[in-house]
């Protein structure tokens with residue numbers, strides 16, 4: 004499986020769940036895959052046909068999406084086509100019947116129209132799976148129901164023994180059950196991944212249509228375009244789309260436009276140009292939604308509040324699908340929030356209306372949030388995260404000040420209570436601002452003592468305060484048929500009861516952006532910085548020139564640059580500057596097809612450009628900086644208790660071991676080592692510097708153990724430690740799990756990689772900890788590698804008695820025995836009749852030809 008992954012996709016490791024799902028499919032089991040956008044679902048159905056040599060049939064709702072996927076797969080040397088009303092070639096069906104495609108995409112309409120003779124012939128030549136992409140469209144409970152999806156159950160009768168796979172990024176429990184029953188799945192393997200898109204920065208800003216704001220927006224978009232960062236601006240109306248598009252053109256920014264009132268051909272052209280990087284900014288309505296497969300979108304800007312959080316998650320999820328740090332901004336205006344009436348008109352029943360209102364309310368609430376946005380988003384989708392600060396959203400990175408709002412909160416909440424009856428925020432605010440409208444006079448609200456007490460402050464300011472009070476649990480908002488009611492919660496009532504007109508106890512609220520202008524948000528563009536982070540100036544230049552080179556190659560073959568290889572792969576080329584085919588082939592993301600078609604060209608250009616830029620070739624790949632950089636919160640050492648700070652100081656600055664600190668003679672009584680470790684981790688979370696290599700060494704956390712813990716966390720989430728522990732080999736301790744979670748949270752894993760490379764002793768520790776029986780197998784892939792490698796060592800000792808010469812064939816034949824790979828020193832030990840130089844040369848040439856590949860310094864046969 005790994006060989007096929009490297010050969011066609013250029014990747015050397017599976018992402019969480021991919022391996023299990025592919026295994027289940029190959030075994031013939033139905034699967035339901037619910038994993039976030041960009042998590043790598045497509046690979047789960049793209050790999051089995053390449054392993055089984057049978058065709059995979061994929062049902063996909065959008066022709067443009069299918070066309071993009073076909074284009075990208077062809078660039079990987081995979082035989083792919085689609086069947087739909089947009090297919091001009093007449094022979095696709097007959098080629099498919101002869102089993103000559105690895106992957107065949109089709110629309111649901113087409114799948115239902117194809118005669119049973121077609122399916123019979125396909126089955127004769129072999130179908131390895133039928134996948135239904137965007138499977139939530141099957142369910143009426145989903146947010147994008149499509150009636151033609153409902154008819155797909157017919158195929159189950161025709162394709163009795165073919166595994167059915169449903170894939171979606173968003174599906175509630177109800178929708179999942181609906182997919183399983185609609186597709187008549189039998190005992191499906193259900194994989195539900197994390198919703199957390201860690202590489203995405205989330206931010207929200209209020210906006211108005213002022214000239215100054217629009218200028219600023221255009222300037223930002225221009226900046227993104229200049230740095231070749233693909234950006235989508237989602238508008239809620241066609242009018243806004245056209246307005247922004249015109250402003251961009253006027254400012255000389257090349258951009259595309261996409262909305263439902265354009266002709267099909269104009270939309271297709273727009274889409275095509277965007278994915279081919281002919282321009283970097285696309286201004287669109289949500290009509291430009293599900294059908295985009297472009298993995299390197301760096302910014303998604305919502306110009307207006309979306310109608311639900313599901314829609315927001317899905318649309319913003321188009322951003323950074325290649326895993327590189329990317330940014331999602333949501334701009335809202337007060338006017339957005341009256342659109343709920345319009346959305347409600349789509350409702351066919353009272354229940355539906357209620358769910359539209361609730362979904363909209365969640366999105367509105369997201370806009371006014373003053374706490375961690377990621378935590379809120381994930382909680383909405385049923386996933387809890389322990390930490391209150393993700394460190395990668397505006398609320399976690401901004402230095403918003405908290406102000407005592409007691410007086411204003413007392414006025415607003417007091418006025419609300421005095422108004423009685425069911426009101427939204429508008430009525431009490433109008434009373435506070437001294438309005439004498441007919442409604443107020445009729446209800447005699449002008450007689451209230453609060454009338455006019457807040458007339459110096461704008462209505463928007465009061466509304467913003469109301470939203471903060473909702474966010475912080477003093478007020479609660481409910482929808483009663485079409486009307487929004489706001490009332491006091493128990494917490495709000497308690498606050499009021501402790502207030503007097505001349506005294507209010509302090510009530511500190513973080514200031515939302517509308518209530519203060521000096522909110523300072525760390526500029527997330529530093530997160531993206533066009534993929535250049537950690538590079539020298541010459542390397543940045545080389546990276547940009549190689550991106551241009553990729554663009555030229557793409558134009559030459561009529562494809563999209565990302566289909567040739569991803570940005571991250573180009574970045575790695577610029578950082579490692581390979582001079583040989585073997586070195587190029589070893590870069591993550593370089594597949595066999597790329598080597599065959601463009602390998603020599605890239606090598607030649609890299610050599611030339613390095614000469615021009617005076618930088619050396621063949622830099623050590625291990626010295627690469629981490630791929631994703633997260634913005635970390637400001638150090639909050641002040642939040643540490645003296646005991647914790649002291650423990651950290653002794654460990655980090657004085658170099659004492661955890662054990663020594665626990666038993667420090669100056670203490671009245673020793674404390675547990677576990678407690679010391681937790682103190683240090685807490686200090687790390689508060690921003691204190693930690694020597695992670697040393698820390699990992701002390702608690703015996705190896706890279707393998709870290710990886711196993713990470714895999715399990717991706718599966719079971721990180722909210723509770725016990726389920727994580729249960730899934731791991733017994734020798735992995737709670738301490739190691741906690742350390743791993745903290746390192747993950749702080750993005751410090753890279754230090755561990757370094758430490759493991761440097762620290763042979765740590766590796767030895769892990770080998771010793773690996774039991775000699777197979778107990779680890781099936782639980783941890785890395786553990787099982789260790790076992791196989793131990794056995795190899797025994798084999799090697801026995802074999803090493805004779806003199807063995809290295810030749811192409813002898814190396815290939817010998818490597819065949821070791822599915823988990825062997826190290827260079829083991830190869831040299833075995834081929835003891837050849838010099839190191841000749842063996843290395845042979846290995847390099849085999850690597851360059853994609854006969855073998857190297858992963859973690861282990862050579863394996865492809």
Ligand SMILES: Nc1ncnc2c1ncn2[C@@H]1O[C@H](COP(=O)(O)OP(=O)(O)OP(=O)(O)O)[C@@H](O)[C@H]1O
Nearest residue numbers: 014016017018040041042043044045046298324325
């Ligand atoms: N094992 C892997 N290693 C590295 N990159 C991967 C791996 N699997 C997938 N990717 C990359 O991740 C990106 C997203 O993958 P993919 O398109 O399969 O996501 P998806 O879950 O199907 O997303 P969507 O819901 O948007 O369709 C692609 O650029 C893909 O090449």
